[in-house]
Amino acid sequence: MKQAITAKDVAKLAGVSQSSVSRVFFDGAKVSEKTRAKIMAAAEQLGYRPNEFARSLITNRTRIIGMVMKGVQNPFYPQVLKQFATAFKEEGYSILYVHTNNDEIEAEDVETLLNYNVAGVIITDAAMASTVEKQFEVNKIPVVFFNRKLNTDEFYSVCCNNVDAGRKIAEFLINKGATDMAYITGDEKTSTSRERQRGFQEILDQRKIAYRQFASDYTYNGGYQTAMQIIGKESLPAAFFVANDIMALGVLDALKNSGIKIPEDTKVIGFDNIDMASWPAYQLTTWEQPIEKMVETTVAYLLNEIAEYTGLAEVVEVDGSLIERFTT
Template sequence: MMKQGVTAKDVAKLAGVSQSSVSRVYFEGASVSAKTKEKVLAAAKELGYRPNEFARSLITNQSKIIGLVMKGVQNPFYPQVLKLFTTSLKKHGYSVLFVYTNNDEIQKEDIEILFNYNVAGVVITDASLSLSVTEDFIKYQIPLVLFNRKIDNNKFYSVCCNNYEASKRIAEFLLSIGCTKMIYISGNENTSTSREREKGFSAMLKGSKVHYQKYSSDYTYEGGYNIACEIIEEKQLPDAFFVANDIMALGVVDALKDHQIAIPNETKVIGFDNIEMAAWPTYNLTTWEQPITEMVEETVKYLLNELEEYSGEAKNLEIDGSLILRKTT
């Protein structure tokens, strides 16, 4: 732990060098001899000194901090994502500044803290951007990635699973095991993930002349549970449920169990994400695995490239996942 009040001046005194030499040791790319660096680091270790990252960012106009804005913290998928980003960025010398938002569309007040901390780049996981916010990122040339979202405009870079192809493969699989009566439970209608997953599912079923019913929910466990209870009460039990994310699918599974409906004999359930809970013995949920490790790696790669030389490149990068077969089908 750093001793209270230890400054660069104290380190310089103990090392027998100038204060500016101490600063150069901690500023990446600054010219400093190996002997001086060794003396400064030894003195810093003895005193328990750590450089002030925020103060350094004010001087260099860039920090070693990446902002991560997240809304769906109640969905276990996103804490997994946060862990992967933190681990990956740490390997490259960056820390994560986590910002929670309660808004579906990111507003200026949500990102004020990011600008205050002079972040080097930003990742937004599960929300859209207001027009005023997009202009600020472009104006200040701050690299931005929309993660697990596909955008229609060409202003920013986005990284997501290939949701359209994934849901086509899910429909293809359900058709191959004899399902002809299906229900799709969507998440929030204004998200690209929910729209793309329905489009692919619908396209494959339409090609096979099989119809499906759609029910809208909110990407929560409670939402999935309540919709399933509603369907059961209406006596509309399908051959299979395709649910737009795993946490809703787990709610569907529990609702079916509570009504003594046997899975997969009486109906089948497929989720999307492959969160850790999906593999728990009590669920054993068949699901589509999002390739989040590769998605995070591609996001970090883009950010590092943009920090090296800002280009403002904008495109949608879609990565294929895979079907994970378990006991709900």
């Protein structure tokens, strides 16, 4: 076990009180020049490094943002992680990365976040029980749901305007001449999948265009398998709206493997605009999520709440945009 140098050691060598050492390193409160000089000399001699933990005990806050994530297999999330890490680094904050294996945040993950007294929490692709939310609220720790919208007004969440995107995608495919359409869902427990579907179906219903829906799971393999089942059993729809890109790539591969030509025989549109969507093998038409704007909004909210906690709950929806490539 390490024997780290503490403020106590510095105080002893300098012949001053421990609170004087604290004042010099953490508070910025006044100490006499003579005391300060003695403390700095002792700190120098001992190699004393005041750490964040010590700082947090005195200031009662940390510079750690907890980031809860599940699906790193979907390239959208590593991209999000990178952008948050970069943005928070500029503000002097670090990321505590919490990988959760379940749809819902596990009790031990919450324990970890509370134990480290994080300054804020970002939850991407996981759900959280209301009782859990209370624990953060009591501790005045702001929480943001990123790319998720919950069925309650208790949370602050930042996402793309998914209903509107679904509508625009329907209109786009109608303009391309598609006469019957299929929606391949993501995980149906998620707001993203449900809202994209809602906007999409709303327009098709208005325009009396045939609509089918197939359940899938937001993964490449899920998209591939779902498309293979449709090809085997159903008539081919004129166009597919697939709830995210990684799944749309699976759908494309299944269609191509079955000798179906895109965009001649059917059309495919995804959601996210991950890097791979632009690869020559795919050239997927998709809906771009405005990640930068979404990250910016989240960071601004958390920094405000850290400065002065208000517990503000709100849903912020940011507009994305259609990226047309060769699958439509």
